Amino acid sequence: MKQLGWFLALLWFQVALTSAQAGDPELVAGQKLLEEGRTTLADKVLNDARASLLQLTQKNPGNAVYFYELARVDYYRCNAADVRGDKKAAETTLDQALSDAQQSLKLDERSAIAHSLLADVYGRRIGLGRGFMLGARLGPKVVVENKRAQELDGNNPRVLASLGRQYLHAPKMFGGDLDKAVASFQKSLQLDPSNDETYVWLGVTYRKKGDEAAANRALDEALRLNPRSGFAQSTKAGKTVASGR
Template structure:
């Protein structure tokens, strides 16, 4: 028995470095950003590693991950509006390249669309309506390839919620998109937070409170880092703003 245990430990010691070495740049970066709530600098480390990898080998998966990481740079690391715009712009540029190289990759489409939409949201919705056709095209392309893509459904909901009605805004459709995402994964707190925003805007305060409390009570968030850094703090802020209403 002791001999077998010794052999197993020896194999684990040998295979551990091999497994780590076998990680692609995209996989290594994802492992970093999955823990950005523990150390936000993980986002910077992931970005730097992916950019080094792309300098020698333009793999679509690396581009897709870098597009996602630039979204996180804009959302989490950037301190000024200009820095946010620069990060989202870089994310959409890389996302577009990924789409051109891998048009059947739903993640390429969704991160191109998300960065484009976030750039427009940050710049100002009315000043960015010219981007709306691109965002919608990327949502449609993503959902055609992956009908259960949570990020695409959340983006779809945000487009319906954020844009003016004259440009296709529709709160009922926004709510439907967020609820569809939550049917697929009830632990996707990003969609639940946005659903609460729609409910608040529609005057359904009690329903919004329930969704916000659900976020704070979540035990198994789909993305722990996003829940810790973005979703739970925002839910607390919104709950506080609803006091007395």
């Protein structure tokens, strides 16, 4: 019964979002570019997506959704730069993602997914940096943002996926727990079974646990959902992965 309630809530959210987007063709165009960019991590596509969404924030500086989507673009631009080995560009674009996400929350503090995105940005910054002190400084911020996201909408699949990444990446002494990561990703996928990236993260977690068979099943499902996903392809091949979202 509880799962039915979660499903109906998600369905309502998707219907409401679709209705809102139907009246905002410029946002839809930017999101389509973002979807293509996050799949391929192609610089040109991501830059085009950023230009499109940046223009929307400039025209409508009070719209939190525009800044949220812009933050997502910059997050993937960071991943693309990291993949090609340009750490300086990765750090610069991640700083832009941080600024975008913070602005989105200034406009709408009650956005659970914006808090989750900010948690992922902090976590990504830890991954790009070096040294214990960076993790000690930013790790608590990841926890705070994910906690607030759960308070606002604990059954949102993006919130649950971000929580899973927190459990996956945190050292055990600071709350890292692979079993909790698996549970968070699985719950997220129960609510949104079409999210290929969450299947990749589930596969990454199983691989870290030493369960290669389960990892391959999750990665195969990610590739079934999105055969062009560079994130899924590189992870399946056993290469170092960027922190997708």
